[in-house]
Amino acid sequence: MNFIGVLAFIEKETSKMRHLGAQILFAPWVSALLYILIFGQVVGQRIGEISGVTYIDFVVPGLLMMNIMQSAFGHASSVLYFNRFIGSINELITAPFSYFEIIIGFLVSSLIRVLVIGGGVYVIALLFTVTTVNHFFLFLFYVISSSIVFALAGLLVGLWAEHFEHLAIPTIFIIMPLTFLGGVFNSIYMLPEKLQIFAYFNPFFYFIDGMRYSMIGISESNRTAGILFILTLILVLGAWVWKLFKIGYKIRN
Amino acid sequence: MEFAIEIKNLVKKYQNKTAVDDVSFSVKRGEFFGFLGPNGAGKTSTINALTGIGQFQGGEIKVFGFDVVKDYREARRKIGLSPQEFNIDAFVSPRDTLYYVGGFFGMPKKERVKRADSVLRELGFGHEADLPFRALSGGFKRRVMLARAMMHNPDILILDEPTAGADVELRHGLWKILSDLNKKGKTILLTTHYLEEAERLCDRIGIIYNGKLVALESKHELIKDGKSIEEHYLNLTTNGATQ
Numbered sequence: 001m002n003f004i005g006v007l008a009f010i011e012k013e014t015s016k017m018r019h020l021g022a023q024i025l026f027a028p029w030v031s032a033l034l035y036i037l038i039f040g041q042v043v044g045q046r047i048g049e050i051s052g053v054t055y056i057d058f059v060v061p062g063l064l065m066m067n068i069m070q071s072a073f074g075h076a077s078s079v080l081y082f083n084r085f086i087g088s089i090n091e092l093i094t095a096p097f098s099y100f101e102i103i104i105g106f107l108v109s110s111l112i113r114v115l116v117i118g119g120g121v122y123v124i125a126l127l128f129t130v131t132t133v134n135h136f137f138l139f140l141f142y143v144i145s146s147s148i149v150f151a152l153a154g155l156l157v158g159l160w161a162e163h164f165e166h167l168a169i170p171t172i173f174i175i176m177p178l179t180f181l182g183g184v185f186n187s188i189y190m191l192p193e194k195l196q197i198f199a200y201f202n203p204f205f206y207f208i209d210g211m212r213y214s215m216i217g218i219s220e221s222n223r224t225a226g227i228l229f230i231l232t233l234i235l236v237l238g239a240w241v242w243k244l245f246k247i248g249y250k251i252r253n
Numbered sequence: 254m255e256f257a258i259e260i261k262n263l264v265k266k267y268q269n270k271t272a273v274d275d276v277s278f279s280v281k282r283g284e285f286f287g288f289l290g291p292n293g294a295g296k297t298s299t300i301n302a303l304t305g306i307g308q309f310q311g312g313e314i315k316v317f318g319f320d321v322v323k324d325y326r327e328a329r330r331k332i333g334l335s336p337q338e339f340n341i342d343a344f345v346s347p348r349d350t351l352y353y354v355g356g357f358f359g360m361p362k363k364e365r366v367k368r369a370d371s372v373l374r375e376l377g378f379g380h381e382a383d384l385p386f387r388a389l390s391g392g393f394k395r396r397v398m399l400a401r402a403m404m405h406n407p408d409i410l411i412l413d414e415p416t417a418g419a420d421v422e423l424r425h426g427l428w429k430i431l432s433d434l435n436k437k438g439k440t441i442l443l444t445t446h447y448l449e450e451a452e453r454l455c456d457r458i459g460i461i462y463n464g465k466l467v468a469l470e471s472k473h474e475l476i477k478d479g480k481s482i483e484e485h486y487l488n489l490t491t492n493g494a495t496q
Contacts, residue, residue: 004356
């Protein structure tokens with residue numbers, strides 16, 4: 001195992017947070033602040049309680065998960081695509097790395113970005129409410145597992161993309177709609193009855209609901225099924241990414 | 254005789270096109286080997302197969318006895334590659350680029366810092382070492398490519414047109430650096446379109462044309478009939494090779 005190599009790769013990719021802080025860190029923090037301020041405070045005060053908690057406490061776990069999903073996906077897809085685009089992916093390919101080590105490097109650097117962004121969002125939330133974490137290990141599980149799932153999805157898109165615009169397509173047409181329909185801002189019981197069943201087929205719902213349970217103890221899904229589903233996603237996406245790296249899909253000619 | 258590079262019956266195909274067709278040659282330890290050929294002849298495909306950037310469909314490649322597929326970690330540690338295109342993050346400085354690449358090859362932090370400093374000094378970097386890559390002149394960009402290849406102190410340097418686009422002064426400077434590296438024991442495989450460069454630097458020359466190796470001789474053997482390398486090259490890559 002090339003430990004030093006993997007650490008150097010992680011260090012290289014996470015160092016970009018220093019150079020591109022405004023884009024990578026402040027943009028999601030400002031947007032989280034606005035969401036919490038407008039939805040949590042302004043609109044939330046008129047909504048009242050949901051499942052026995054104030055609206056702002058209900059929204060914060062969803063917002064946190066939304067930022068985790070977007071930052072893990074964004075980091076992995078953009079870093080891989082950028083490395084392919086300028087050809088610096090060859091620095092990794094010509095170095096003594098296995099494909100598994102390269103993938104681990106991408107996943108860990110995505111996780112670090114998630115922790116920095118998520119940590120910031122959590123601190124912002126603390127300015128408005130006493131955000132609790134009821135089940136710490138479950139909370140940790142959802143943070144790490146969702147980072148892995150969305151970083152793996154990001155790697156698939158980073159391999160597939162031919163243009164910079166391709167990176168935005170999954171975010172606009174898949175991640176954002178499924179996040180919003182997955183219960184970030186509302187209980188699924190607030191949806192029209194006929195639409196509620198669709199929420200259970202939305203994979204994002206299990207991430208958001210699980211995070212909400214770990215933080216404030218409220219859940220609207222079968223958590224065991226949700227956890228099994230998340231673990232299955234990690235295995236399937238992980239195997240898919242590993243296979244594509246192994247055959248050199250769009251990275252080796 | 255220990256070989257730095259052994260390529261046997263290499264075949265590289267892109268869909269229906271055979272880019273490298275049953276090519277075999279070896280490069281001795283400490284040799285300065287010129288690998289010549291026109292654009293699209295198969296030089297870069299061969300280099301890609303050797304360094305892991307490209308896959309190949311047939312044959313075997315060994316680097317100091319290590320198979321580049323089965324023993325890829327050992328093989329890659331032996332090689333430093335300076336590719337044709339600038340493929341360095343434009344926002345990262347040469348010093349940081351070397352620091353990270355040294356890490357990729359397993360060098361501990363302190364050693365990386367020291368080695369980067371020494372390589373940058375050897376290649377004539379001053380304050381340029383800390384400028385972002387995009388702010389460097391063409392000459393310094395070329396030097397960064399070479400510095401990156403040298404960073405982990407490999408036994409073999411593979412240089413794919415290292416002086417492309419360089420002005421005369423820089424080219425002569427790079428020749429001196431390459432010549433010194435070779436004298437210090439580095440094996441060098443060089444591709445170039447400047448035949449004068451090959452004639453000046455290389456001990457032995459291979460010429461590839463249409464994916465086939467059409468010449469493989471020592472420089473002195475090649476030019477002993479009084480013709481220049483350029484004359485031989487033109488003869489082999491235009492009318493002679495296909496007969």
